[in-house]
Amino acid sequence: MRPHVATKIGNASIQVCCRLFPFETDGTSEAIEILALGTLFFPTISAACFRRPLKPPVYRLSRGRPANTDATGRNTGAFREPAQAAPSLKFPVSNAAIRAVRVDARCRSNRPGSTPAVGSFFDRHSPIMQVVVCLTSFNRTDCARISLEIIKLNWAYKWPVVHACSGAGYTRYIEDVLVQREPLPLTAGAADLLLASMRAAVAHFGAEYVVHLEADTWVFDQKVIKRYLQALADRPEAVIAASSWSTDCLPQWTRSPSRGRRLRAQLARVLRPLGFRYGVRERKSISTQFFIARATPAFMDMLADIRVKDDDFLEKILYSAVVERFGQRSIIGMKEREPVHPVFRSSCEPLTLYCQHWPSAEDAPGVDIAPDLNPADRLRGKKECLASAPLMRHGPYMQKLLHSTDLDYYNGNARRSG
Structure with missing residues (x-):
């Protein structure tokens, strides 16, 4: 025709x-x-x-030599071999045992001015790239403590953790730095915790890269993070790796x-x-739940300039700020989790990411509340995901979640159905 x-x-x-x-x-x-x-x-x-097949646009990378490459263009970025980690703990445990976990986890963290720490991007041809984990929490403090045990006791490469918390009853556990903040409305509070944690990471540890995790977001496999850190290092124009909030x-x-x-x-x-x-x-958004970013002065200035209102969509505002300051090519997407809602909202197995709000399968929302929830997430909560995770060491708060029959204590009065 x-x-x-x-x-x-x-x-x-x-x-x-x-x-x-x-x-x-x-x-x-x-x-x-x-x-x-x-x-x-x-x-x-x-x-x-549509007689011709559609092809995605082709972008040419910068002619400049990317980070972690030598004069021939060969990638030289590498990680050091992991150090030995702490032994498992039994539950129930005493305060002395918790203090022992705290001391052991801290002594194996990166310290500025010391010998190059395990987990930094470095070799003899390139400078050390300091990585810091920024954890933020409000009222999901049990999730936060377990996330700390995942990071400190099970990740092979030991990175310092800065924890910004606005919960009144939270006390320091095994994080390297605890930043206490005043509670604010949801969007303003999230932006405040994010900025405070990243500022502390730069001030205390000279962070060059930050891994941001909200308290209820667990990432079991550190290799996922290493892969995106390497992607950021290989692309000088990129400043952040994240999924959208689509x-x-x-x-x-x-x-x-x-x-x-x-x-x-x-x-x-x-x-x-x-x-x-x-x-x-909502494709033009950046998930604040989990992302990896370069903590450059320009990126920190961009965060400090963000202003939000109670009804604002922080994920959209962050996307607009990044694109306006650095351009669209500055974002490396996490395609494994796209689109986020509804299938990957509560878990994303390719990223080993689990962020359910319910502590066990018994507390999972029903079809009437969440009709589009991934069927797999109806059969598991945080407890089931933790039990099936290939973790070598369980801290006291992991043990408590795994062995308690009554989970009413978990995260206090935090919402569980969403």
Whole structure:
């Protein structure tokens, strides 16, 4: 069929489709959506419009030599071999045992001015790149303590941990630095804790890279973080590695009683194989739950300049600030977790990331509360994920979660259904 004939038929068919199936745009390009409607019901038009396969844009990297390479371009970045870690602890434990964990974990942390620490990016051809973990928490303090035990007792490469906490009842555990902050509204509090933890990481340890984790977000395999640290080191223009905080509308559209939304679900299934991310919202965002960033003066200034209100979307504001200051190529996406909602909101096995709010499978939200929750997450909570994790050492708070039959104590009055 000739292109101009297909165009005439397509225009007529699009008008019919629009009258039969009214729909909203929700910020999506109207032209793409209407064109796609025609392709959905008229395969001949689809063949005429999409006769050439779609190819993603090709970006040329900077001609400059990336970090951790020698004059020949060979990558020289490397990690040192892991040191021996502390032995397991039995539960229940005494205060003396907890102090022993604290002392052991601290003595194996990086110290500024000392011998190059295990876990730093370095070799004889390149300078040390200091990595610091920034943990932030409000009322999920039991999650925070277990996260500290994962990092301090099980990660092979020992990095210092700065913990910024706005919970009134929290006392120092095995973090290297505890920063106490005043509680604030949700968005303002999250931004305040993030900035305070990163400032302390730079001030106390001269951090060049920070790994930010919210308290309820556990990452079991340190190799995941090492991989993205290496990616940042290999791309001088990149400043942050993170997933977005995106939402896939397809599950919601599929079960919607609206005929227009169900049509959009069919449309998404047609367009996605062609390279369109139709139906994925909030892509222009950065997950503050877990990210890795260069702690450069420019990045710290950018964070300090962020101003938020109670109803603001911090993930969107951070994305806008990064892109405005450093450009879109400064972001390395974590494709393993895209789109985040609903499938990867509570867990992402490729990243060994688990962030359920419920302590056990018995507390998992039902279908009426979270209809689009990943079915696997209905069968496991933090307790089940921790029990199945290949961790060699269990601290006292891990032991308490694993062996307690009553989990009402866990995280106090923190919300569990979301």
